[in-house]
Amino acid sequence: MMRVTVEEARCVGCGMCVDVCPQIFSLTAQHRAQGGCVPIQDLDDVMDAALDCPVGAISVQPQ
Incomplete structure (x- = not known):
């Protein structure tokens, strides 16, 4: 299983990831x-x- 992390300080809240x-x-x-x-x-x-x-705020890594 993988884990996705969002750097809150970089996130601009555009919602593209949610879409x-x-x-x-x-x-x-x-x-x-x-x-x-x-x-x-x-x-x-x-x-x-x-x-x-x-803004490159999303990273994916092994859990």
């Missing part, structure tokens, strides 16, 4: 993305979201 992969990403009340554990079946969508992040 690409709503099963993993959500926006907090402060309009910052948050991630979590990534089941293998969602890994491709998470990687797409990380690549699409306009």
Whole structure:
């Protein structure tokens, strides 16, 4: 299993990651993305979201 992390200080709250992969990403009340554990079946969508992040705030690593 993998884990996705969002650097809160870099996140601009655009919501692109939520649009690409709503099963993993959500926006907090402060309009910052948050991630979590990534089941293998969602890994491709998470990687797409990380690549699409306009500020490079998303990282994916083994748990």
